Amino acid sequence: MLEIKNLAAEIDGKQILKGIDLVVPDGEIHAIMGPNGSGKSTLGYVLAGRDGYTVTAGTATFDGVDILAMEPEQRAAAGLFLAFQYPVELPGVNNANFLRTAMNAQRRTRGEPELNGVEFLKLARAETKRLSMPDDTLKRNVNVGFSGGEKKRNEVLQMELLRPRIAVLDETDSGLDIDALKIVADGVNALRSPGFSAVVITHYQRLLDHLVPDRVHVLSDGRIIRSGGPELALTLEAEGYAAIVAEAA
Amino acid sequence: MAAVEETIDAVAAVTGSTYKWGFTTDIEMDIAPKGLNEDIIRLISARKEEPEWMLEYRLAAYAGWLKMEEPNWAMLKIAPIDYQDVHYYAAPKKPRPKSLADVDPALLEMYEKLGIPLREREVLAGVVGSDEEEGHRPPVAIDAVLDSVSVATTFRKNLAEVGVIFCPISDAIREHPDLVRQYLGSVVPKQDNYFAALNSAVFTDGSFVFIPKGVRCPMQLSTYFRINTQNTGQFERTLIIAEEGAQVSYLEGCTAPQRDENQLHAAVVELVAMADARIKYSTVQNWYPGDEDGLGGIYNFVTKRGDCRGARSKISWTQMETGSAITWKYPSCILRGDDSVGEFYSVAVTNHKQQADTGTKMIHIGRNTTSTIVSKGISAGQSNNTYRGLVKVRPQAAGARNFTQCDSLLIGNDCGAHTVPYIESRNPTARLEHEATTSKIDEDQLFYCRQRGLSQEDAVGMIVNGFCKDVLKELPMEFAVEATKLLAVSLEGSVG
Numbered sequence: 001m002l003e004i005k006n007l008a009a010e011i012d013g014k015q016i017l018k019g020i021d022l023v024v025p026d027g028e029i030h031a032i033m034g035p036n037g038s039g040k041s042t043l044g045y046v047l048a049g050r051d052g053y054t055v056t057a058g059t060a061t062f063d064g065v066d067i068l069a070m071e072p073e074q075r076a077a078a079g080l081f082l083a084f085q086y087p088v089e090l091p092g093v094n095n096a097n098f099l100r101t102a103m104n105a106q107r108r109t110r111g112e113p114e115l116n117g118v119e120f121l122k123l124a125r126a127e128t129k130r131l132s133m134p135d136d137t138l139k140r141n142v143n144v145g146f147s148g149g150e151k152k153r154n155e156v157l158q159m160e161l162l163r164p165r166i167a168v169l170d171e172t173d174s175g176l177d178i179d180a181l182k183i184v185a186d187g188v189n190a191l192r193s194p195g196f197s198a199v200v201i202t203h204y205q206r207l208l209d210h211l212v213p214d215r216v217h218v219l220s221d222g223r224i225i226r227s228g229g230p231e232l233a234l235t236l237e238a239e240g241y242a243a244i245v246a247e248a249a
Numbered sequence: 250m251a252a253v254e255e256t257i258d259a260v261a262a263v264t265g266s267t268y269k270w271g272f273t274t275d276i277e278m279d280i281a282p283k284g285l286n287e288d289i290i291r292l293i294s295a296r297k298e299e300p301e302w303m304l305e306y307r308l309a310a311y312a313g314w315l316k317m318e319e320p321n322w323a324m325l326k327i328a329p330i331d332y333q334d335v336h337y338y339a340a341p342k343k344p345r346p347k348s349l350a351d352v353d354p355a356l357l358e359m360y361e362k363l364g365i366p367l368r369e370r371e372v373l374a375g376v377v378g379s380d381e382e383e384g385h386r387p388p389v390a391i392d393a394v395l396d397s398v399s400v401a402t403t404f405r406k407n408l409a410e411v412g413v414i415f416c417p418i419s420d421a422i423r424e425h426p427d428l429v430r431q432y433l434g435s436v437v438p439k440q441d442n443y444f445a446a447l448n449s450a451v452f453t454d455g456s457f458v459f460i461p462k463g464v465r466c467p468m469q470l471s472t473y474f475r476i477n478t479q480n481t482g483q484f485e486r487t488l489i490i491a492e493e494g495a496q497v498s499y500l501e502g503c504t505a506p507q508r509d510e511n512q513l514h515a516a517v518v519e520l521v522a523m524a525d526a527r528i529k530y531s532t533v534q535n536w537y538p539g540d541e542d543g544l545g546g547i548y549n550f551v552t553k554r555g556d557c558r559g560a561r562s563k564i565s566w567t568q569m570e571t572g573s574a575i576t577w578k579y580p581s582c583i584l585r586g587d588d589s590v591g592e593f594y595s596v597a598v599t600n601h602k603q604q605a606d607t608g609t610k611m612i613h614i615g616r617n618t619t620s621t622i623v624s625k626g627i628s629a630g631q632s633n634n635t636y637r638g639l640v641k642v643r644p645q646a647a648g649a650r651n652f653t654q655c656d657s658l659l660i661g662n663d664c665g666a667h668t669v670p671y672i673e674s675r676n677p678t679a680r681l682e683h684e685a686t687t688s689k690i691d692e693d694q695l696f697y698c699r700q701r702g703l704s705q706e707d708a709v710g711m712i713v714n715g716f717c718k719d720v721l722k723e724l725p726m727e728f729a730v731e732a733t734k735l736l737a738v739s740l741e742g743s744v745g
Contacts, residue, residue, distance in 0.1 A: 048700050051692065072699040081700075088697035092715025101711065102701035109702070141715070158701065 018222030034219035079165030185210030310449030313440035421457035524559025543602030546574025557589035599632030629743035710737030
């Protein structure tokens with residue numbers, strides 16, 4: 001269970017998160033929506049431990065463990081996955097090598113046996129096929145020359161293989177056509193289980209048609225100003241953020 | 250298999266924060282007094298039981314050297330070197346071993362520490378590739394050099410059966426004097442430059458390779474260099490000759506023990522490729538780079554030059570330079586034969602206070618000659634890394650082509666990367682391309698890798714290996730693994 005209490009964070013002296021309270025129980029999917037600049041991506045980065053952000057107040061624990069005290073790679077090994085809004089290119093590093101190295105690094109940290117090349121390829125090929133990705137995906141360099149949609153699908157491929165316990169998806173749906181959107185949603189749905197939870201950051205209802213959230217939260221100016229069930233997303237889609245923001249102010 | 254793993258283990262053992270290969274082996278040495286003069290040169294020549302012409306060659310080089318000045322055009326800060334404060338000859342005291350069984354056990358132990366699979370069994374075992382795609386790999390022959398004398402040479406007999414000569418150059422001077430006399434200094438003249446002249450005067454060992462006409466060398470040849478005696482400058486001399494249609498792949502790798510005083514190293518490598526011959530020369534250079542303040546590292550002044558003497562010949566240099574306090578090195582190709590091909594693939598890594606000024610020269614003389622230069626420089630810490638290259642097209646070199654790719658990667662804010670390309674074309678039909686990039690290691694890339702579970706250092710290693718991939722793939726498989734690990738090791742502590 002992810003528990004965030006009164007979390008405040010700044011970057012370059014600018015306060016972005018101003019006291020976030022959020023509880024994501026195991027097995028649930030929570031959507032976070034909100035206007036541009038409200039702090040959605042920052043929340044993802046702070047949870048994942050990106051350099052440059054300073055936590056000025058509050059706590060974030062996963063299963064009772066303080067994740068803010070951990071290095072990014074320790075958080076990853078503990079089961080936290082961040083699907084990037086803008087996946088990063090790694091020239092000269094092929095997907096297979098990157099994925100296997102990442103999987104084995106996490107396994108080592110957790111004291112689990114490492115995968116050999118054959119075991120890895122079997123898993124990875126099955127997942128690429130399931131995500132309708134081309135056969136050469138694993139041989140290509142990480143995100144280099146990928147289209148926007150391919151990059152997002154590559155994030156989902158990594159998530160499927162790394163099997164996180166909690167995933168933060170930062171606008172993974174943006175830039176996707178309907179077919180790709182469905183593949184991404186199916187990917188997350190496939191992971192749905194009592195041992196998996198997700199925080200889905202999105203602007204659009206259409207992802208939530210395929211990926212029905214347990215809770216929807218509206219983030220504005222660094223705070224969660226409204227929470228509700230899946231119907232809240234429909235309200236937002238119909239009325240926009242302005243009314244809710246005005247109401248909260 | 251076993252030997253490869255040993256090598257990997259040996260490299261892995263270095264993944265501590267310090268240079269763990271800084272041990273000294275306790276072997277009785279026979280050392281000439283410090284200093285350089287004609288008597289010392291006569292002593293070296295006498296100890297090596299050399300013919301008179303060789304002594305004359307040395308003395309002529311020495312006479313030239315005395316009139317020369319140290320080059321100062323490189324982007325290097327070099328403390329004054331006292332050439333009289335160096336031992337120019339050191340050799341193990343025991344007589345030359347007749348077989349591996351006679352080799353000093355302490356020496357074999359040292360090779361084991363280095364992960365050098367000296368014993369034939371291990372060498373053979375070590376090169377049967379475990380990689381499914383590469384399949385069975387040909388064996389490797391190693392001419393191991395301890396300080397100035399080649400202590401043991403494997404596979405000489407097997408090679409001799411196909412007419413390949415692979416031996417210490419001092420043996421070649423005695424046993425194949427006509428060949429040596431014909432080719433020595435024919436690519437790098439004895440007064441070519443300051444350091445080459447010094448080497449020509451005092452070189453004590455190195456390798457000699459002769460591949461006769463039409464023979465494809467049945468195994469990769471390899472020499473591991475290692476400086477072992479305090480204050481012994483090492484002056485290696487390598488001469489490789491590939492006759493018409495011959496082919497050879499040669500691997501050179503070095504490690505050096507930790508020292509407080511700078512150690513002078515001035516090597517000369519000459520390659521001669523006759524018509525349709527191919528020579529591939531690969532180096533992993535891991536001399537002791539000095540401590541974090543740059544103290545005690547090796548000074549590495551190297552003259553490497555290949556002569557594509559015949560039509561359609563090809564010389565390919567691949568180097569991975571991670572060590573030395575100072576690197577001054579420009580492996581070059583003289584493309585004399587029509588349709589000859591020169592290649593230079595280089596990764597140069599500098600960290601802490603290391604300085605590297607390295608690159609290549611491609612001299613196009615023959616018609617339709619082609620050269621390719623791919624240089625990847627990585628600077629970290631407070632180091633300085635310079636690519637210096639010359640592409641020269643002589644008037645008669647119609648149809649010459651060159652492609653140069655020169656990329657620099659900076660890690661941190663205190664290091665420097667410099668690119669100094671010289672291009673001289675005197676033939677209007679030449680086509681020359683130069684591409685260069687400079688980038689900093691990207692925070693986004695590091696965070697991305699760490700978010701997926703890689704440690705900071707593994708992330709740096711992965712990004713840097715990716716940056717160097719175009720060069721690493723040119724290395725023979727046996728070196729590629731070591732090179733990949735070395736890259737990561739060399740950059741330890743450079744981020745964060």
